[in-house]
Amino acid sequence: MKRKLRMGMVGGGKDAFIGAVHRIAANMDGKIELVCGAFSINPAVNKESAEELFIPQDRCYANFEEMITKERELPEGERMDFLTIVTPNFVHYAPAKMALENGFNVVIEKPMTISLEEAISLKEAVERTGKTLCLTHTYSGYPLVKQAKAMVQEGYFGKIRKIVVEYPQGWLSQLTEREGNAGAAWRTDPKKSGRSLAMGDIGTHAAHLAEYVTGLKIQEVCADLTSFVEGRTLDDDGSVLLRFENGAKGVLMASQISAGEENALRIRIYGEKGGLEWANEDPNNLIIKMTGQPRQLFRTGNAYQAPFTLSSFATHNTRIPAGHPEGLLESFANIYRNFALTVSAKLEGRAPTAEELDFPNVDDGVRGMAFIETVVNNNESNEKWTKFVL
Numbered sequence: 592m593k594r595k596l597r598m599g600m601v602g603g604g605k606d607a608f609i610g611a612v613h614r615i616a617a618n619m620d621g622k623i624e625l626v627c628g629a630f631s632i633n634p635a636v637n638k639e640s641a642e643e644l645f646i647p648q649d650r651c652y653a654n655f656e657e658m659i660t661k662e663r664e665l666p667e668g669e670r671m672d673f674l675t676i677v678t679p680n681f682v683h684y685a686p687a688k689m690a691l692e693n694g695f696n697v698v699i700e701k702p703m704t705i706s707l708e709e710a711i712s713l714k715e716a717v718e719r720t721g722k723t724l725c726l727t728h729t730y731s732g733y734p735l736v737k738q739a740k741a742m743v744q745e746g747y748f749g750k751i752r753k754i755v756v757e758y759p760q761g762w763l764s765q766l767t768e769r770e771g772n773a774g775a776a777w778r779t780d781p782k783k784s785g786r787s788l789a790m791g792d793i794g795t796h797a798a799h800l801a802e803y804v805t806g807l808k809i810q811e812v813c814a815d816l817t818s819f820v821e822g823r824t825l826d827d828d829g830s831v832l833l834r835f836e837n838g839a840k841g842v843l844m845a846s847q848i849s850a851g852e853e854n855a856l857r858i859r860i861y862g863e864k865g866g867l868e869w870a871n872e873d874p875n876n877l878i879i880k881m882t883g884q885p886r887q888l889f890r891t892g893n894a895y896q897a898p899f900t901l902s903s904f905a906t907h908n909t910r911i912p913a914g915h916p917e918g919l920l921e922s923f924a925n926i927y928r929n930f931a932l933t934v935s936a937k938l939e940g941r942a943p944t945a946e947e948l949d950f951p952n953v954d955d956g957v958r959g960m961a962f963i964e965t966v967v968n969n970n971e972s973n974e975k976w977t978k979f980v981l
């Protein structure tokens with residue numbers, strides 16, 4: 592590919608949280624440039640954000656409809672290649688569908704939509720248009736998460752029996768949505784967030800991580816959701832028992848009222864011969880626990896010798912020598928880089944490699960929405976187990 596990919600953005604203005612992280616991640620490898628945006632629902636903030644990002648006035652659009660329509664009219668050598676959608680959940684589906692149908696690739700935040708129906712419709716649009724959709728399940732970009740996946744895949748631990756994944760946060764322990772916290776306000780509003788708060792916002796990250804690392808699909812759930820903070824209707828805490836497709840069992844916890852916690856996502860996986868442990872707050876360590884052996888510690892970026900060699904997926908997603916910490920921004924950038932490599936390969940008429948295709952896609956988005964549906968349905972019913980709705 593002889594040029595950078597051109598990126599447009601909806602949401603992510605000065606009034607937003609995650610949009611800036613996307614821009615850093617997209618910039619990290621020099622393969623992408625931001626060329627246009629509709630950055631905020633507030634026109635003044637939209638304009639100021641564009642100015643701060645050195646986006647020319649004629650590429651700062653009033654809304655995503657205008658952006659997609661006008662970008663499409665530009666010459667091929669100028670128009671954006673893909674649209675990044677970093678708006679609240681209820682403003683994901685419409686821009687994604689319109690972008691795909693107008694010939695643009697899409698990067699979209701999780702949860703992919705606010706309903707399973709919308710998610711299925713997006714999958715249909717991706718298949719019909721042949722465009723690429725990347726879903727930013729941030730934590731699957733870490734090198735040692737990829738190493739864990741490779742070791743599970745090669746049978747290092749034997750048949751997988753038990754998966755324990757937890758994502759406790761504390762930032763919604765109080766009624767912050769009434770104290771001017773815009774991010775909390777839309778997340779706790781079912782019309783803007785969808786049927787779930789904690790399970791949608793962070794439970795989907797945990798479920799994706801469990802399925803990504805083990806390669807096993809969740810088949811049934813038994814859920815207990817609670818809205819602890821008075822004045823809130825959606826769940827701010829939940830525990831879910833999981834049944835996976837090969838008979839493996841799991842426990843998933845997602846909580847935003849775990850007071851004092853930051854982003855303590857952690858996964859433990861146990862097979863017949865041993866297990867592994869990885870945590871977001873210590874992402875350059877992968878602990879391996881094998882029966883009858885001392886504990887082993889895999890570290891990011893080392894040139895280990897066989898049989899401990901780091902997988903090609905781990906090394907492909909590592910940028911700097913061992914001991915220099917790589918973190919969330921790099922993990923996020925890995926998702927962007929693999930997406931960009933895939934889109935570039937398609938533009939060049941080349942088949943992307945397995946490493947390049949290694950980013951969450953529309954199928955993961957549909958499974959995420961099915962996870963929310965199934966968990967909420969189970970919680971609202973009296974049945975003990977509910978089959979995954981897909």
Ligand code: NAD
Pocket residue numbers: 601602603604605606607608609610629630631632633654655677678679680682700701702727728729773774777792
């Ligand atoms: P936020 O409230 O901080 O920002 C939302 C932005 O969207 C604001 O700039 C707002 O003005 C803009 N916006 C709202 N409606 C718009 C519209 N119709 N047109 C244009 N802009 C519009 O929200 P956030 O925390 O940045 O979350 C955004 C999305 O990212 C959510 O779907 C959330 O679940 C997801 N998210 C993902 C991660 C992750 O780890 N991958 C982390 C945080 C948030």
